Amino acid sequence: MKPNDVILHGECTVFLSALPKSAKKLTNVGTHVIVADSETTGNHHVVDVLDGVDFYQDGETKYMVSTVETQIRCVLAERHDAIVLPPGTYEFGFQQEYDPFTARLNKVRD
Amino acid sequence: MSKLEKLTPEQEARMADYTAKWIAIGKDTNSLGLAETTEIIHNYQKLILKVNPTPVVIKNNPKEAWAFIQKHTNSDESFVFPYQDGSFSAHIFAFYDFFFTEGLAKVNSELEEKFNAWAETSKLGLIYHLDDICIVTKKPKKIITDAKGRLHCEDGMALEYEGWGFYSLNGVTVPEYLVMTPAEELSMEFFKKETNADVKAEFVRKYGVERMLDLGKKIDTYENYDQEEQPWWWKSEYELWDMAVLFEGLEYQPYLKMKNQTTGIWHVEAVSPACRTLKDAIKERFGGKEMKIVAIA
Numbered sequence: 001m002k003p004n005d006v007i008l009h010g011e012c013t014v015f016l017s018a019l020p021k022s023a024k025k026l027t028n029v030g031t032h033v034i035v036a037d038s039e040t041t042g043n044h045h046v047v048d049v050l051d052g053v054d055f056y057q058d059g060e061t062k063y064m065v066s067t068v069e070t071q072i073r074c075v076l077a078e079r080h081d082a083i084v085l086p087p088g089t090y091e092f093g094f095q096q097e098y099d100p101f102t103a104r105l106n107k108v109r110d
Numbered sequence: 111m112s113k114l115e116k117l118t119p120e121q122e123a124r125m126a127d128y129t130a131k132w133i134a135i136g137k138d139t140n141s142l143g144l145a146e147t148t149e150i151i152h153n154y155q156k157l158i159l160k161v162n163p164t165p166v167v168i169k170n171n172p173k174e175a176w177a178f179i180q181k182h183t184n185s186d187e188s189f190v191f192p193y194q195d196g197s198f199s200a201h202i203f204a205f206y207d208f209f210f211t212e213g214l215a216k217v218n219s220e221l222e223e224k225f226n227a228w229a230e231t232s233k234l235g236l237i238y239h240l241d242d243i244c245i246v247t248k249k250p251k252k253i254i255t256d257a258k259g260r261l262h263c264e265d266g267m268a269l270e271y272e273g274w275g276f277y278s279l280n281g282v283t284v285p286e287y288l289v290m291t292p293a294e295e296l297s298m299e300f301f302k303k304e305t306n307a308d309v310k311a312e313f314v315r316k317y318g319v320e321r322m323l324d325l326g327k328k329i330d331t332y333e334n335y336d337q338e339e340q341p342w343w344w345k346s347e348y349e350l351w352d353m354a355v356l357f358e359g360l361e362y363q364p365y366l367k368m369k370n371q372t373t374g375i376w377h378v379e380a381v382s383p384a385c386r387t388l389k390d391a392i393k394e395r396f397g398g399k400e401m402k403i404v405a406i407a
Contacts, residue, residue: 006401008342011307013396039306043281076281078258079308081372081407095395098380100302100363105382105394110308 001088008095009072010080011108012036012045017091019063023056035062035072035092038110043076047085047092064090114214121212128208133259135232136200141248142233144168150230151237151244157227159239166244171271172236175247179238196234197249203229235271248272256280264289279316282308293317298325298356301378311370311377319367319376326353329364330388342403343388345371350381350388366391371406 001007007014012035026033033055036045049055052068064070066087073082094107142150144166152163169175176189206225209215217225231237235247252270256262260281261269266289268278277289287300288309293316301313301322314322330350332343346368354363362383369376385391393400 001404002402004399004401005404006396008403008406010407013401015401038308078260078281079372080370083405083407093397096397097307097395098382099305100357100360100380103382106305108307108379110306 001086007072007083007085009045009083010036010074011095011110012072013093013095014072014083014085014090015093016088017063019056019065019089020058023058023063026055026057026062029055033062033064035064036094043074043079043110045072045074045080047072052087062092064092066090117214121214124212125208128204128211132200132204132207132232135203136197137253137255138197139249139251139253141168141235147234147246150227150234151246153227154231155239155244157224164240164243166246169245169247171274172247173274175236175238175245178245179240182240182243192236192238194231194237194239196237196246197232198236200232203232250275266290279312282312284309284312288313288316298322302356307377307379310379311375314376314378319378322378323351323353323367325355326351326365328352329386330391332388335388340403342406343392345369346403346406348388348392350385350391351378353380364391366395 001016003016005015014035029049032046032048034044034046038044047053047055047064048070050066050068050070053064053066053070056063056065064085066085066089069084069086071082071084074080096105097108098105147168148166151166155161155163167178169178172189180186206215207229210217210222210225235249238245248271250269250271252267252275254261254263254266254268258281261278261283262280263278266277267275269275277284277286279289285300288296291297296313296317298317301310301317304310304313328349329352332340332346332348335343337344349367351365351367352362353365354360357363360383364381364383364385365378366381366388367376367378381391381394385394392403
């Protein structure tokens with residue numbers, strides 16, 4: 001991954017970033033962290049928590065600092081294949097779509 | 111007992127039998143009566159919850175069960191899925207059943223008795239243990255899945271209880287309209303107003319992407335860009351289409367067409383009229399940042 005490279009996992013964007021000073025570490029996260037939730041199918045986009053993988057949150061934005069490889073995947077694999085994330089500091093976001101009725105950009109939701 | 115390092119080919123082959131057995135249990139739609147249900151619940155309460163037996167009531171579906179719980183507890187809390195979901199836990203029981211029955215994991219008789227009491231709940235629907243009563247739902251009377259095991263029914267509810275259920279296409283919960291309306295009668299008004307990406311993709315799948323885009327005009331295509339520079343634009347077959355014809359009073363309303371790299375289905379999603387090229391549209395999708403796609407799933 002290089003700066004300005006982006007991985008798309010469904011509506012979820014994953015890219016290298018810097019950890020904001022105001023970001024707070026997420027604790028007791030279990031085996032995986034939901035980085036984009038699914039309202040309809042429950043098929044959330046998640047990243048596996050391993051030793052060497054830490055998650056942070058600043059406002060609504062999640063970050064990951066990893067010293068080992070992990071992966072982003074869906075709870076149910078058939079919708080989106082898993083993608084390996086090499087070690088790094090990542091930010092998770094959402095793709096945008098336009099609503100012609102309100103003339104506004106919104107997060108893509110599924 | 112030594113650590114299990116690997117399974118024999120015969121053991122691996124027998125996994126399919128356990129899978130089939132427990133899928134059949136998970137999809138079984140026969141609901142037990144009150145006496146048998148109560149016996150299973152009381153056994154679970156005694157052995158696992160270690161509480162005194164409570165009265166048991168059976169409700170037709172989760173909605174009715176929750177309404178009962180709200181009234182019983184004088185609460186207006188939104189629906190909560192229970193920690194014990196009866197037949198829906200069949201996949202968990204399948205895992206343990208394989209290792210216990212194959213003799214690959216041994217437990218003492220007390221734990222075995224507890225497991226059996228727990229596994230018996232796979233004969234039931236959702237289970238809500240309250241302090242003074244246990245509420246059990248009937249199992250769905252219909253569960254329709256596709257070859258991949260996803261909820262899918264093209265002419266009715268995919269999961270239906272007595273008195274409640276929902277519609278699904280290819281594992282996506284969708285409005286009744288999308289299932290019950292013949293493809294040739296589907297209205298683009300539904301697509302325009304739907305906000306969920308997966309539901310829209312199911313609309314496109316049923317309506318037909320070519321039929322849909324025939325209404326519009328292609329503005330830009332991945333073929334206009336260097337494949338080596340933007341390989342994922344090519345793999346996703348990104349195209350920009352003007353679909354202003356769908357909107358009275360709009361002169362230009364672009365939509366981005368793209369292929370899901372895992373399922374192969376098409377997504378067609380709106381971008382703002384400021385997007386005159388594919389490059390503009392993809393940049394807007396990323397919040398205005400110019401980024402290079404290096405992987406998509």
